[in-house]
Amino acid sequence: MTHTHIDPDRAAFDAFKxxxxxTPIEMLNLVRFRDAAVYPADHACAAEQLTGAEAYRHYGKASGPVFARIGGTVVWSGDPALVLIGPADEVWHTAFVARYPTAAAFLEMVTDDAYRAAVVHRQAAVATSRLIRCAPRERRDGFA
Structure with missing residues (x-):
């Protein structure tokens, strides 16, 4: 059974903090959607039979105002087509880089009440994901 990664575990969140x-941060997001969204039974969307992608769009719409308010921007997004190097079963449906003015702004977002209400859509939508904190750097010649 493949281990799923939807929310950060306590150790990872403590390391983040x-x-x-x-300082500014950029978060690399890789997301694989569930075929069918899985909401808590008492959630308003539970009976709608949404796909994971549809539930993720609900997450974006509901969390977007909080993301914008704290100064977040999406600096790149794309539709992954093929994993050329890596496990063949590591399929991603969306990939993007979100920029935050500071790590504190990211923490402000994830503790905001409106964001916490929105994150249920993400939890319903996502089969597994990767969220990788990066420190932006000046563009330079070469890769390293």
Whole structure:
């Protein structure tokens, strides 16, 4: 059985919080959707029989105002077509890089009440994901 990664575990979140909070960050997002969204039975969307992609669009619409308010922007997005290097079963449906003015802004977003209400759509939508914190750097020649 493949391990799923939907929400950060406590150790990863604590490690995130231990890094500098006053610097810009970029978050690489890789997301694989469920075929059918899985909402809590008492959620308003539970009876709608949404796909994972549809539920993720609900997440974007509901969390977008909070993301914008804290200064977040999507600096790149794409539709993954093929994993050329990596496990063949590591299929992603969407990939994007979100930029935050500071790590503190990201933490403000994920603790906001409106965001917490929106995240249920993400949890319903996502089969597995990767969220990788990156420190932006100046463009330079070469890859490293």
């Amino acid at each position: 231990s890094l500098p909070r006053d």
